[in-house]
Amino acid sequence: MDYPRQLLDLPRMLFSVTFIALMAIACFWVVQPFILGFAWASMVVIATWPLLIKIQAILWGRRSLAVLVMTLLLLLLFVLPVSILVSSIVENSTPLLDWARDPNRISLPTMLWLQDVPMVGNKLYTGWQTLIAGGGAPLMTKVQPYIGRSVTWLLSQAFSLGSFLFHCALMILFSVLLYIRGERVALAIRHFAIRLGAERGDASVLLAAQAIRAVALGVVLTAIVQSVLGGIGLAVAGIPVAIVLTVLMFVMCIAQLGPLPVLIPAMIWLYWSGDTTWGTILLVWSCVVGTIDNVLRPIFIHMGADLPVLLILCGVIGGLLAFGMIGLFIGPVVLAVSFRLVWAWVNEAPSPGKMHDPEKHLGE
Incomplete structure (x- = not known):
């Protein structure tokens, strides 16, 4: 039995896509502040x-x-x-x-x-x-x-x-x-990811969570420890506006520049003002604070995942310019998640060294 052939209803498709796009834009407009x-x-x-x-x-x-x-x-x-x-x-x-x-x-x-x-x-x-x-x-x-x-x-x-x-x-x-409701939310997100990309979608969600934990543990937590210890040293040494300098130190640590760009000028100021005792104490304390990340970061990275320093630096600067202070946290995470997902997708293909040599086949 022959069935009548369905004709392509182009206006219907255009109106459907337009309606979906308008609904998506309206939803984004509503939830944008949040x-x-x-x-x-x-x-x-x-x-x-x-x-x-x-x-x-x-x-x-x-x-x-x-x-x-x-x-x-x-x-x-x-x-x-x-x-x-x-x-x-x-x-x-x-x-x-x-x-x-x-x-x-x-x-x-x-x-x-x-x-x-x-x-x-x-x-x-x-x-x-x-x-x-x-x-x-x-x-x-x-x-x-x-x-x-x-x-x-x-x-x-x-x-x-x-x-x-x-x-x-x-x-x-x-x-x-x-x-x-963490378990239910995670299950819903993974279900949505599976609907989009099957097993690869679910793996992408898990990789994204791993990258977020890597930034939080290997970058943010290390920066908090270093900036707090450095701020304590500044306050004890009598440096003015120690709180503002501590926040600036936190930004420097997140950007992987370390606390020394803030601590070194403070030491110079103490020596310049003639307070050599507290300047020497702050010098010793700065050596401890400036090198403690070599101990903390490997521990935290082992709990998360290793990420390139340049990626974190670009995420901090770009996030700060794009979103303000909250971008210090969001910028590195966005780039880290994207990097992990793209790198996992690239690794699904064999590396050039493991592929057959095309010149060898051409010679045959």
């Missing part, structure tokens, strides 16, 4: 899920008590430091801007302590004084506008903390919900 907060919460929950399970086992298997403990930890790690940072920025922003914009307040230090350097101290001091007398002022005049712009940009980013606090509140709220 995307960054939910993405941040997903990263936090994936990275800390093993800790939640351990706490739940300790608290008689009660998920509610474990979620309460994790919520308190998130408040302690995010809300409290941000509140202290806001108050510190409000107190120190005006003097810092005045200092950066006034050329008369920016001058090269005399560095009298150079004379005490063995063997080459007098030559170093004489050369430094010659630089100050001959070209120090013009040099600082040229550098000063860039210093002012840099400080103004950093403070503008800091003053956008209102948006950061909003996303931080959303992150905590979504984290609580994900902690409560």
